[in-house]
Every structure is written in C-alpha cells, then in structure tokens.
Amino acid sequence: MRYLLYFLQKRYIYFLFLALEILSLVLLFNYNDYQNSALTHISSGFAGSILNVSNDVSEYFSLRRVNRILAEDNAKLHSNRSDAFYKADTESFFHKDTLYKLEYRYISAKVINNSTNKRNNFLMLNKGHLQGIENHMGVIMGNRIVGQVVSVSNHFCWVMSLLNKDSKISGKFKKNNQLVNIEWGGGNYQIGEVKEIPKHVVINIGDTIITSGNSDIFPEGLLIGTIDHFKIAQEENFNYATIRFATDFNSLSFVEVLIDMMSKEKENLKKSFKTNER
C-alpha cells in the first residue's frame, strides 16, 4: 500500500496528464450527448454574448450587400403576391378547401459566428428555444441550403453547416431526378463533392443539383449548387463529380430557420411503423 502511494506520488504528473486527456477526449466524443446539457447552455450564453458584440461591429461592413439581397428578396416576394397573378380561373381562388395546409414556417435569424476555414464548420444564430427553434431543423438562405441545427440554448443555436465532415445532404439532378449524395471534402469552401452518381446518368458541367426532399430536414427543390467538374470512373460503379455551392458560406449574415409544422406527425408515423414491425 505504501509503495502504491509512493508510486502514485512520484508519477502523479502522468496520471494528471492521462486524466485531463481522457476528460477532454470524453468531452469530444460524447459531444452529441452533451448538446442539451448545462455546460453547453452556460457556454453558448456567455460566448454568444461576446460574439454578439463582435458581430455588431462587423455587421456594418456587409450592410451594402445585405441591402441588395433584401431588395432581391422583396422583389421575389412581390412577384409571388396574389395581385401579381393573372386570375384566369377566379373560382379556384375562392375555393374554401383544405388542400393547402401550412407545412413550413420560416424564422429569420442573424449569423453571429461563422467559419469556413476549419474541417468542421459551425454557425451560431441569435435565435433559440424561446423563438421555437429545436434540434435537427434545417437552415436556408433564400432558396439555398446552409445547414442543420445541432444544438440550442435559450437565445442562441448552433448550426452545423454544409462544410462539415458529418454533413451529408441527399440531393438530386434537377433535370432527371437522379438521387446523389453531397458532401464536403475540406479545403475550398466553394467546392463540394457529389458521390454515388449512377453510371447511366449523363453529366454535364453546369447541371443543377437540388435537394431531394428525402430527408426530414429540407423540403424538396432547394438549390444546392451546380456541377463544376466530373470524372467518369472506369472500374467503380458510380461516377464522381465536384459541385460549386450556390451558397456563399463566407458571407452569410441573415439566414432562415425552417420549422416543419408536420414533423411530429411524420415522426409518429415512423414510430408506429417501427412498433408494428416487431
């Protein structure tokens, strides 16, 4: 026993080192379980308030571009208003039916922290639980996709952007609806990878890739990007291409969080299927 204590005393540095390393690795790998824990709450609140101040300053520099985007969005919305349409069939407009039900709601949020230079990039937005944001909600800008909410505190939320090794988006070719997977391989933040393109699909440079709507996160038809370059594989079963993202991740300032009003219903449906299966 005495020798054990002596040994511990002599080598305590090694044990301290191991303890701290293990602690940090546990934090790192259990990160996903940690999302809603108190630690994240406190730190995103505190770090968030500092980043908020920093962003208030840098916001001024992008006002010009933000104005332009707002003007564009306004124009788009105006052109979607009912008085912008020619009413050929007036009856359908007065039809009181239940054909249309609100499926997605949009919450505008400001990006207060963003990175594009790491292998795994995240955004912080200034909206949180109190504004109705929850995990796994999609984040878009206009009709372009940005990422997915992975962690929420009361006033802020963390968004895993497309520029992350864990982010995998199900997309499809706009021209023929062929499904593909979109990932990001690091390096240039404008270029991503398109994987699992079936051999028979004819690829052209400039083909548009949109979201497939197969995942619960994004609705169908959001713009992901255009084909930048492609390679016909000789031996493998799938071709490979690179994609130029439609979103400019380096200049995000205002984004929208998508709230799926029917997500509960969809989840319940899935659950009931699973329980039936057993």
Place this chain on the structure above:
Amino acid sequence: MTIIFLKNIGRFIFLILFQVLILNNIQFSGYINPYFYIYFILLLPFETPHWLLLLSAFLLGITLDAFTNTFGLNASACVLMAFVRPFVITSISTGTEFMPGHSPSLKNQGIKWFTYYSVILILVHHFSLFYLEIFRFKEFFQTLLRVLLSSLFTLLLVFIAEYLSYPAKK
C-alpha cells in the same frame, strides 16, 4: 510573483480574444488557420510546476473550445503540448542558459534555442489538433499540408510577437 501571475492572466485573456475575434475569421484558401493562442503555453515561466502547466493548458483549451463549440478538441491538444514542454526544454537545453523567474524568450535564449523550442511544441499541438478534428486517415496528406502550413503561420506570428515585445537594442 504576483506580477508574473497577473501578467499571465492578462495574456491568457488577450490571446483568447485575439484568437476568437480575429484569427478564427482569417480565411486563406482553407488550408491555413493559425492557432496563435498557444503562445500562452510557450511563454509560461520555466519553473512553473508541471501540474500547473497541465491545468492551465487545459483551462486555455477548454475556454477556446467554448467559443468554437468543439468541447475537448483544443483542450486535449493543449494538454498534450503542456505535457511534453518540460521534456522538450530539458532535451534541447545545455543547462546553463535560463535564469529563475524568466519565461522562454527569443532574447534570453537565442534564436536557435527558441526556434527549436517553438517549432517542436507548435507541431505537437497542431498535429494532434488537426488529426483529432478529422479523425480519419482518408485525408491524410491533405491534413498534413494543413498542419505544416498552419504551423508555419503560427510560428511566424510567434516570432513577430517576440520581436514586438523585445525590440532590438539600439
């Protein structure tokens, strides 16, 4: 003693803010992101006890992690770096050159000693940081390039900081 203590706390806060507010926003083609905040560990005084070295490195890393939402990533790299620091110092020192109460510096230890010292420690930190972040060997060489370029840039910043804090003699 108290002055050294306060000086280091001030440096801690300054380096964290500098890293979070300025360096993390720098964008050079996705390959270069300097982690200058580890200058804090490089500059801790020589006779800092090993356990304090480890604990302050952990604190430094976890604070930065809170800002980048990568809990444990920077902390583990910093702890590893702080752990090897005394071994690096003993292995490259000839034994006579440092005085009590001093921190490693370009001026006191000479350019050769200081370059060895900081290159080894920066590489240790950046290697563990970048490979932990990736955690796969698929992009091995791409990550290696990122490690080397970023280390070079961090080293450059360390040298600039050294020259700024100890101006050349008239």
